[in-house]
Amino acid sequence: MSLNITKLDANAADFERRLNQLLAWESVSDAAVVTVVGEVIAAVKADGDKALLEYTNRFDRMNAASVDVLEMSAQQLADSLAKISVEERAALEQAAARIRRYHEHQKQESWRYTEADGTVLGQQITALEKIGVYVPGGKAAYPSTVLMDVIPAKVAGVSEIIMTSPTPDGELNHIVLAAAAIAGVDRVFTVGGAQAIAALAYGTESIPKVDKIVGPGNIYVATAKRQVFGQVGLDMIAGPSEILVICDGQTDPDWIAMDLFSQAEHDEDAQSILVCPDEGFILRVEQSIEKLLPTLERKDIVTESLKNRAALITVTDLAQAVEVCNRIAPEHLELSVENPDQLLPHIKHAGAIFMGRYTSESLGDYCAGPNHVLPTSGTVRFSSPLGVYDFQKRSSIIHCSAEGASELGKIASVLARSESLTAHARSAEYRIKK
Known part of the structure; x- marks a missing residue:
């Protein structure tokens, strides 16, 4: 051949x-996919759990009576961990330890410095509060992606990690759930598709709204991520x-x-x-x-x-x-x-x-140890692997002394007036020492 x-x-x-x-x-998604995804997102945004349950039962051939039964308990995650082989558990735990050790080197710390006049400038680093991790379900089993998505967020200090992963026909993927337990996921819902992305982006009665969504998925998931971008942050469209x-x-x-x-x-x-x-x-x-x-x-x-x-x-x-x-x-x-x-x-x-x-x-x-979530299709020219920095935010710190405010005010006044922004100028000028 x-x-x-x-x-x-x-x-x-x-x-x-x-x-x-x-x-x-x-x-690029075709028009039919874009239309379907748009309808799903609008329905979940408007009707919350009701729409989420309807789409989950329809698309994943489930028969759930409420979203509550779609949330995995800590005991269920522990049961999945017990059901995988000794070799699989050891491999997951060893990989998790290596991934955690590598990503701990990426963690950024707040910093500041003081100028001669006493003005303090710096940067404050804070973790995102909630993130959503999407994990494909069905025939696809990607426990390694669970580790790669969740562990950097844990290292960053994210307060709550919500994982969604579909279970078509109610079939659980125990190694994926075991990886969630090892990585430290806080809540797991057995929902998928565009409806899961919509729930994470807008929140429902059962699923909290998150600040950022990470994780791969099919064309419907990728299209949904595009459509909710701005409402939430994204890792990338791979x-x-x-x-x-x-x-x-x-x-x-x-x-x-x-x-x-x-x-x-x-x-x-x-x-x-x-x-x-x-x-x-x-x-x-x-x-x-x-x-x-x-x-x-x-x-x-x-x-x-x-x-x-x-x-x-x-x-x-x-x-x-x-x-x-x-x-x-x-x-x-x-x-x-x-x-x-x-x-x-x-x-x-x-x-x-x-x-x-x-x-x-x-x-x-x-x-x-390094993350396997990487930019594709040439986007590495302007982007980087997923890491701890994707789950941290930076805030600028500016604390002027009286002397510093006076000197900076003179500069700001000139520049503000050159832009015809006189309120900016006068705000700075009030603090100039006479």
């Missing part, structure tokens, strides 16, 4: 055009998962093939790209792909992803490989080379950087 994965030469005249075609991704591997041709080609698979197996729109100066090595990776693909549990999804969105890019040298990487701005970047530290200072755009031959992207997804 030949996949005919796209091959590109970074020095070809049509490289930029073909690369643009490969990278093109529009995460596109398909991406990996770019820069390799010098000396890594085991089976390793590289599997690293490319690791993103392709997410869904058919995921993107896997190899950039290498060694054409012979690229051929060996292709051979590894053909050999290993039949062994994958999700080989059909991987096949579609590789056929439609993958690329094997030949470059002159590693310097040009870095240029191509910066042009693409990938979510995940593997520097599978002898000395990754030589390349690192030249990397301008990457969500997470995996250094050396032994550091597979999958370690970052689960347990290395």
Whole structure:
């Protein structure tokens, strides 16, 4: 079986055009989805629990009599924790500890300084009060995402964390609920879809309104997040998962093939790209792909992803490989080379950087410590991984002494009058020493 994965030469005249075609991704909901989501949000906003219950029973094939029965008790979370295997619990707890330790380094503290005249300036850091974490349900099981979304918020000092996760046909995903227990989620509701996003954004009789919503979801969830933005904060609107591997041709080609698979197996729109100066090595990776693909549990999804969105890019040298990487701005970047530290200072755009031959992207997804919630579709050019800073706010502190107010007032007066804002000017002038 030949996949005919796209091959590109970074020095070809049509490289930029073909690369643009490969990278093109529009995460835009169609009109029908936008309409349905708008109706759901309006209904939940107007009717609260009644609408939330109606949509949950309809879309998730539930038969709940009230939203109260959709909230998981602490005992139910503890039961889920007891139902997973010893190995799964140990893995979750070890991953949680590593994620917590890493994110504790991100916590920002308030600061201030005093000027010569006694004026005090600074910044006060406070945590958000309530956040909502959306976790996909049904066939999807993402306990790692629970840890990645919740633990930074706990480290930041968020007062209350509300998790929503649908349970189609009433089927509980015990490892997801176990992760919620380990991470320290305060309340869990078994609701999903646009109705869950609306409930978190506006509040209902049972579900509190939150300050920010984080977590991935399907097209209805992503569309709902767009529509409620401004009412609440958001983490990001994520596109398909991406990996770019820069390799010098000396890594085991089976390793590289599997690293490319690791993103392709997410869904058919995921993107896997190899950039290498060694054409012979690229051929060996292709051979590894053909050999290993039949062994994958999700080989059909991987096949579609590789056929439609993958690329094997030949470059002159590693310097040009870095240029191509910066042009693409990938979510995940593997520097599978002898000395990754030589390349690192030249990397301008990457969500997470995996250094050396032994550091597979999958370690970052689960347990290395850094967050796996990363910008996609080139948005890493202006945004960063989810972290503690996403759950903290900054307030400016200004405390003028009499002398400081007098001197600053002279400056403010001139600037305010230049803008014809005379009340501003006079307010400052009142405090100028005569």
